[in-house]
Each structure stands twice: as C-alpha cells, then as structure tokens.
Amino acid sequence: MKPGWLRKSLGHGAIGGYTPWRRLLANGFAPVQGRLQGEEAAAQSLRWYSPDLVPGILQTRDYATAVLRTCIEFLDGPTDLVAAVDARMRRRTVLLDEGHRFHFLVGEQALYRTLGDDRIMLQQLEYLFETLHAPRTTVGIIPLTAEFCCPATGFVLRDRTIAEIETVSAALSVTDAQEVALYERAFDLLAARAVSGDGARALIEQAQQAR
Structure with a gap:
C-alpha cells in the first residue's frame, strides 16, 4: 500500500511512475541498466545531481562494480553483477554523442565516499578529473561548505520533461x-553553489591527496 500523500499525487498526475525495486529488478539489474541507456540516448539534455556518489x-x-555489488546485497536482488556492470559501462557511450x-x-562528499579501496577511488577520481575537459559536458562540484539551498536528494532531469x-x-x-x-529550480540553485573548472580541479586534487 502506497502512503496517502503518494496515492493523492498519483491521482493528480504529479508522479508519472512509482516502481518498487523488487518489481523493477525482478529480471535483474542488467535490464534496468539497458533501459536507462535507451532513455539517456533519447534525451538531448541530461542534468544530474548526485550528492553522495559519482x-x-x-x-x-x-x-561501478563496487556500487552495484553493494546495491545487490542491500536489496537482496538477482546476482547478475557482471552483466549489470557491462550494461552500465555501455551507458557511457552517450557521452560521445554530439547531439x-x-x-x-556532484557533492564534494562523493569524492571521499569510499567504494572498494584506495586504488579504485584514485582511479575514479582521475577519470572524473579527465571528464572536466569533455566536450558538451559541465561538471560542477558542490563544496561541503556550500550554503543549504533546497531539500533535494539526488535526481536526474532528462530534457525538461521528466525527473x-x-x-x-x-x-x-x-x-x-x-x-x-x-x-x-533546485538544480539551478545547486548549480549556483557549485564550482567548476579550476575550482573543481582543486577539490578533486584534495580528495586524491587524502588517499
């Protein structure tokens, strides 16, 4: 049974879909990654706020292996880890699409949240550092000391039609x-508190040095 506020929201069309993980993951994590790849490829614009993870x-x-392994263990879901990671890696190809x-x-805390070990984290931080130079891509880091602006958890905006x-x-x-x-509006407020370019590079380098 969904909570009352959610049933009311669904009735008014505010939420286009509410899918429990147990249903979404019935056939494994890999099919979900495949669906996301298709949705991301169909969107011209992706705006992504992630406070705790890359x-x-x-x-x-x-x-990604460390992230998905943890999710599989937490949700007690299907153990298709290798296939799920392969599917997540295929999603990265959208970054090469000129359209x-x-x-x-990214929250600064995500630079320090440990997934795996120091080797994995240093490798990830280096890849994030390289992404700062990617075409058609803006990466902002929200400092830990940034002023609170809105009660937002992580979310993804595809074009201007879906969150x-x-x-x-x-x-x-x-x-x-x-x-x-x-x-x-939340994304714009968060973006105003983020640093990019040299500021983002400095925060990533600090996180690397902490390892």
Whole structure:
C-alpha cells in the first residue's frame, strides 16, 4: 500500500511512475541498466545531481562494480553483477554523442565516499578529473561548505520533461510540468553553489591527496 500523500499525487498526475525495486529488478539489474541507456540516448539534455556518489555514467568499471555489488546485497536482488556492470559501462557511450548536452553536479562528499579501496577511488577520481575537459559536458562540484539551498536528494532531469529519483525502496518518475519545474529550480540553485573548472580541479586534487 502506497502512503496517502503518494496515492493523492498519483491521482493528480504529479508522479508519472512509482516502481518498487523488487518489481523493477525482478529480471535483474542488467535490464534496468539497458533501459536507462535507451532513455539517456533519447534525451538531448541530461542534468544530474548526485550528492553522495559519482554519477552512474561517469563511473569507472571498478567503481561501478563496487556500487552495484553493494546495491545487490542491500536489496537482496538477482546476482547478475557482471552483466549489470557491462550494461552500465555501455551507458557511457552517450557521452560521445554530439547531439547531447550534460551538466553534472556532484557533492564534494562523493569524492571521499569510499567504494572498494584506495586504488579504485584514485582511479575514479582521475577519470572524473579527465571528464572536466569533455566536450558538451559541465561538471560542477558542490563544496561541503556550500550554503543549504533546497531539500533535494539526488535526481536526474532528462530534457525538461521528466525527473527521475531513486529512493531506498523505489524508483520515481516525475512528469507533471509544475513538479519538473521545481526540480529545475533546485538544480539551478545547486548549480549556483557549485564550482567548476579550476575550482573543481582543486577539490578533486584534495580528495586524491587524502588517499
């Protein structure tokens, strides 16, 4: 049974989809990664806010393996780890498509959140560092000391039509225009507090030195 506020929201069209992980992952993690690849390829613009982890399509193979292994263990889901990681790596090909624009906002804490070991983290930080120079891509790091601006968890905006949010128990797709506009506002506020270019490089280098 969904909570009352969620049933009410669904009735008014604010949330286009509410799918518990147990249903979404019934056939494994790899098919979900494949679906995401198709959705990302169909979008011209991706805006991604990730406060605690490096965004999925910016992850190295070893980092992604650590992330997905942890998720599989937590959700007690199908153990298709290798296939899921392979599928997540294929999602990175969208970064090469000239018809796409990307804007990533990453919380500084994600640079220190340990996945695997120091080797994996240093490899991931180096890859993120290289991404700062990628064409059609903006990467902003939100410093730990940045002023609080909105009650936002991680989310992804595809074009200006849908916001995707992952909760502990389910995946949400928000499609109502007014609701999506709130996520756009949150993203703009967060982006205003992020540093890019030399500022982002400095924060990544500090995280590397901490290893």
